[in-house]
Amino acid sequence: MNHVADRFEKHSPVPEGSSANVPTTDELRITTPPKVCGMGHRMKRKEDPRFIRGRGNYVDDVKLPGMLHMDIVRSPYAHAKILKIDASEALKIPGVLAVITGEDLKKAGNLHWMPTLMSDTQMVLPIDKVVYQAQEVCAIIATDRYIAADAIEKVVVDYEPLPVVVDPFEALKDNVIVRDDKELKTNHIWHWEAGDKEATDQVFKDAATVIEEKMHIPRIHVSSIETCGMVANYDTAMQHMQIYMTSQAPHAHRTVFALVSGLPEHKIQIISPDIGGGFGGKVPVYPGYVICAVASLVTGKPVKWVEDRSENLQADSFARDYHITCRLAADKDGKITGMQVKTLADHGAADAAANPSKFPAGLFSIATGSYDMKAAHIEVDAAYTNKPPGGVAYRCSFRVTEAVHMIERMTDVLAHQLGEDPAAFRMKNFIKPEQFPYKSPTGWDYDSGNYHAALQKAMDVIGYHDLRKEQAEKRARGELMGIGISSFTEVVGAGPSRDYDILGIKMFDSAEIRIHPTGKAIARFGTKSQGQGHETTYAQILAEELGLPAQDIQVEEGDTDTAPYGLGTYASRSTPTAGAAAAMAARKIRAKAKKIAAYLLEVNEDDLEWKVDRFEVKGAPDQHKTIQDIAFAAYTNHPPGMEAGLEATDYYDPPNLTFPFGSYICVVDIDKGTGEVKVRRFVAVDDCGNIINPMVVEGQIHGGLTMGLAPALFEEIVYDENGQNLSGTFSDYLLPTAMETPKWETDRTITPSPHHPIGAKGVGESPTVGAPPAIANAVVDALWHLGVRHIDIPITPQKVWKLLRAKGVND
């Protein structure tokens, strides 16, 4: 236990009503006309006009007068002492201005170390030793990016290689200590538990059936198409630091920069401009950012640093890397009764995850999923190894993907072992709608759910029973076809301040709305879109609440000087937190608007009712004031004694998390000759509560499913025994192209969140979480009769080919 004292997960009680039995529908709720374009409309995105013209503004597009360029010398060794850094030849190159080493950062105020978001520490630049391959060793500042790249080749670093530990089980033996800077000379970082051990042991004693599987959820990388980068611009006259940064959480990053650097926070402006995909990879503060900011401070000039793809794949935070042993217990009727989990988490050289402070293993304890069981006990131990620090999410809410993969795989194994149909087995074991309000064995209060409806719909859409018949016929002919189901429960929208913070900052989020005299508006948020379409969807929430056309509302995020403070966009938290703040701020505005309307119409407030975009006198709809009338009056003819203007701010602290869910069914055909898995069909039924923009929701689901397909079949960051990354380019780390990606089929059920002001739950990550086990289950389903129980993802052709040969199957 190095730095997590509270090792038992505890959940504070949730307010009454934030878990409830909520009716499910299929129909979108639309209450505004197309002109207003509130919730439920398929509004074309407001941000697209600049992107389709190539006029987005990303960090690498920023070019400031006199701007310098930074490049980084990286370690070829995974573990080595640094004996000497000689940059003299590099400094002779015309245009090379400076080299920055760990010693320089130390002199600048101990900036050679920085805190991670998990209260661990991480080197910015090393002085004594490096602890992973591709670690930053020193940086070169030059007038041109080509010159900087030349110069890093001329830096001579003398290393003394040290023994390397790559395997986390080996690391726990403490033969090689990764972090000898720590007081405790051990690679064990922390131990964490959730659930009730005694109750779970009893359930397993009483069980009729117990199954056990070991699985590895391998290390993967988000690989947003835009890599990470920064332009730091320190104004020596005004002592002001302006930073353009690929940041999913600009406000939190500003606070971290202020705390680490000692610069006053009001003198730091972080601008997160257009972001070319985030997926969790742009939540951490990487060493490159800190060095770049220091370089600008030292030179007094703007400095740009943009990673290349290999640096991005080799050094930035990874995701997953959980080694799991899971046991599931069932009674004689095939009802799941309990779950036992032991997991070893490989964090690399630092615990640089981005979880809420109290949750070192994230929200992994959601692992009982959509199933009602008596007891569960889950343990995770974390270890240091000589690999880059992590682990962040990969388009998922804090370790939920690992949890869902485990329970959905185990459920399928159990169903198969008991000889039951995996769909019927799930139906039998689901939490029933009438069991809400529902508290899970690990302490989660699910907000709402209807798992039977989602699975039934997916089965109807794909024609489940016909597929089973086809499968039986094909199997009789020796063909390999599989059908896989995943009925996942997500947990997103962190989170309530009583339990959720990052570095002590509570995980609320914010909205600030200003309505102008002519009835147009600007709204600013503490979140930051990286493609999710906030400029459109937040405007639609406000249109729904205020009746202002969404077209008339300008949405801004990402500039810490202008936007209200918020924790940013990740873990599907934008709609549950900032989206809720939008509705709540709009309702404050509507309350004031009502007073103004009453004054203008010379009636009592109680005589007014709200209709889409206006207050009408009850029973006399001719007498009304539109929101535009009211906005004008707020500045030109406001009631005596009332403040002028029509503005509101809301910092929303959610009462509970939200629990989106869904059922996915995947059909695969396996080529016996090559081992290739071909996804023939994939039906995704998602329930994310009320829908703001169905077009955007479908787009999020398509993308999320593709980022679920990727780790299921293709992606893995692989290391050799020396800690060398063998997947450091897109030739080795395989992102799915349009060729491998199937045509996704989406559908929905709608079970609103009972506690969210607009009943929404968040959707961006559900498909990434739900898809991998559907695919893995389909592959195992195709091979179960051959004696295959489990295959670790990614399920590559090599793995399948070898398995088939081992089972005696040839072409």
Place this chain on the structure above:
Amino acid sequence: MSTHKISVDVNGTPQSGEVDSRMLLVHFLREELRMTGTHIGCDTTSCGACTVILNGRAVKSCTVFAVQADGAKVETVEGLEQGGTLHPLQEGFWEKHGLQCGYCTPGMLMCAKYLLSKNPDPSEAEIRAGISGNLCRCTGYNNIVEAIRYAAEKMATPQEVAR
């Protein structure tokens, strides 16, 4: 390191510059001409974010030297809109939600333009093959395929002037 004077027709406008022999075409466009619509995603010809059309062929401009474009015609995303009218592909990507973060979009648009120039009526499979050199991490490709079909159909209707 030698420098070379080059002249390139970029979207119908003659451009010239004195470039290092090793300067990449994508840097010439982005840094020298300040046309930042063309993006860099991998530096290794894998992702296609930097796709432009060079003398009628789609190329990844991160692996073409600027000097190789001397005397050539280069088309970039900035040249798609003509006289204030969006290209049918731009329209299609907007209508069909064919983009999210927008980073791969310029490369996708140029790749799709090349595809339609060779095959004005591509099937879904042909579109998927045609854009398989361009990676998108956000959309899952469904709506990109739809967007390109939209453009193909629009460009095939007689009222529309093909560009």
